Amino acid sequence: MGNYRIAVLPGDGIGKEVTSGAVEVLKAVGIRFGHEFTFEYGLIGGAAIDEAGTPLPEETLRLCRESDAVLLGAVGGPKWDDNPPHLRPEKGLLAIRKQLDLYANLRPVVCYDSLVSASPLKPDLVQGVDFVIVRELTGGIYFGQPSGRVVENGEEKAVDTLLYKKEEIERIVRMAFILARGRKKKVTSVDKANVLSSSRLWREVAEEVAKQFPDVTLEHMLVDNAAMQLIRAPKQFDVIVTENMFGDILSDEASMLSGSLGMLPSASLSASGPSLYEPVHGSAPDIAGMNKANPIAAILSAAMMLRLSFGLTAEAEAVEHAVWQALALGLRTADLAPSGGRIVSTNEMVEEIKAAVLDYTAIAQ
Ligand code: NAD
Ligand code: IPM
Ligand code: MN
Numbered sequence: 001m002g003n004y005r006i007a008v009l010p011g012d013g014i015g016k017e018v019t020s021g022a023v024e025v026l027k028a029v030g031i032r033f034g035h036e037f038t039f040e041y042g043l044i045g046g047a048a049i050d051e052a053g054t055p056l057p058e059e060t061l062r063l064c065r066e067s068d069a070v071l072l073g074a075v076g077g078p079k080w081d082d083n084p085p086h087l088r089p090e091k092g093l094l095a096i097r098k099q100l101d102l103y104a105n106l107r108p109v110v111c112y113d114s115l116v117s118a119s120p121l122k123p124d125l126v127q128g129v130d131f132v133i134v135r136e137l138t139g140g141i142y143f144g145q146p147s148g149r150v151v152e153n154g155e156e157k158a159v160d161t162l163l164y165k166k167e168e169i170e171r172i173v174r175m176a177f178i179l180a181r182g183r184k185k186k187v188t189s190v191d192k193a194n195v196l197s198s199s200r201l202w203r204e205v206a207e208e209v210a211k212q213f214p215d216v217t218l219e220h221m222l223v224d225n226a227a228m229q230l231i232r233a234p235k236q237f238d239v240i241v242t243e244n245m246f247g248d249i250l251s252d253e254a255s256m257l258s259g260s261l262g263m264l265p266s267a268s269l270s271a272s273g274p275s276l277y278e279p280v281h282g283s284a285p286d287i288a289g290m291n292k293a294n295p296i297a298a299i300l301s302a303a304m305m306l307r308l309s310f311g312l313t314a315e316a317e318a319v320e321h322a323v324w325q326a327l328a329l330g331l332r333t334a335d336l337a338p339s340g341g342r343i344v345s346t347n348e349m350v351e352e353i354k355a356a357v358l359d360y361t362a363i364a365q
Helices: 014-033 046-052 058-065 089-099 113-118 166-181 197-210 223-232 244-255 296-308 313-328 334-339 346-364
Strands: 003-011 036-041 069-074 104-110 130-136 144-152 155-161 186-191 217-222 239-242 267-269 275-277
Touching: 003 014, 003 046, 003 058, 014 036, 014 069, 014 296, 014 313, 014 346, 046 089, 058 089, 069 089, 069 296, 104 166, 104 244, 113 313, 113 334, 130 166, 130 244, 166 186, 166 197, 166 239, 186 197, 186 223, 186 244, 197 217, 217 223, 223 239, 223 244, 239 244, 267 296, 275 296, 296 313, 296 346, 313 346
Parallel strands: 003 036, 003 069, 069 275, 130 239, 186 217, 186 239
Antiparallel strands: 104 130, 104 267, 144 155, 267 275
């Protein structure tokens, strides 16, 4: 049976609560399937600024590089919002993505049948939604130089640069096509090619990559239209591939198809080393420390880790099935309240999912 080293970076706010839930569920997987998971904790974000004076300490980076995979919670909060740019929690997240070469951020969007009424959209519109957003994560406007504030001739200015190299576009688009091959064989490449040079290069490269995948259909969609289509007819999508900032915005929007931002997991795959798994949501300062946060995005991120980093398919299915079952039984954290059921705390939801993991594996053996 396997031995796996997992670096856990809880970060700030509900990041701490939801990663602790995901670790609990992984421990249950370990017990029942006979794997040994080692959890080693590292600092990132505001917690790292407070304790180590920097949002991404060298020690954390070393721990991640020595691990088989990384589980991250969330970073940020009002306490650090007025810090200078290099001392912001978000800087730690961007730095770890860059340092570990986490270029491909997979954000699956699935609407569970039991949560159809949790979405503010009409039930027939969201029932059966199942697509994945492939977000480029280490380039674009988040990282381009120059970036910062300047005063020129007494005038205050700020600049950000949206820059993509051809190879950066190629590898993320290829990832989208590979995923589509195992799904419904459709890639929607989202850009703003009617305005941006970087998008025109993106479109050209997408066309080139598509030639290597004749069995997969490629369509292009402008990002403003995509934002609308996600609400009008979300079931048209299979794999959406897009640049860093568009992917950030569209995935928060898409989360409402699943009922809540607290439902969306993600995998940030590395080109060269350990991959990182993180919920799509942030540190949610408005509910932090209240035992109210939905732990499912973090738990499903752990399931993605089992499948994509460790190749543990049955174990990943056990976790996904446990989540499905807890929801089917009517357990709801407060964010899912519109779909009825019984409102439970973060801990109660975690306990139920843990129990279902143990149960599932008992049946499977
Ligand atoms: P957010 O995602 O933290 O919260 C947005 C809203 O969704 C809030 O009302 C929150 O309560 C709710 N929500 C989010 N996750 C939830 C969950 N699991 N269960 C129940 N409700 C949930 O976004 P924000 O408020 O714009 O940002 C807060 C902080 O988080 C900022 O500092 C931001 O930079 C940071 N952030 C970090 C990440 C990350 O670490 N990956 C992602 C997004 C935002
Ligand atoms: C996310 C977050 C981050 C991003 C922030 C906190 C830097 O919103 O992971 O989606 O914009 O990538
Ligand atoms: Mn985001």
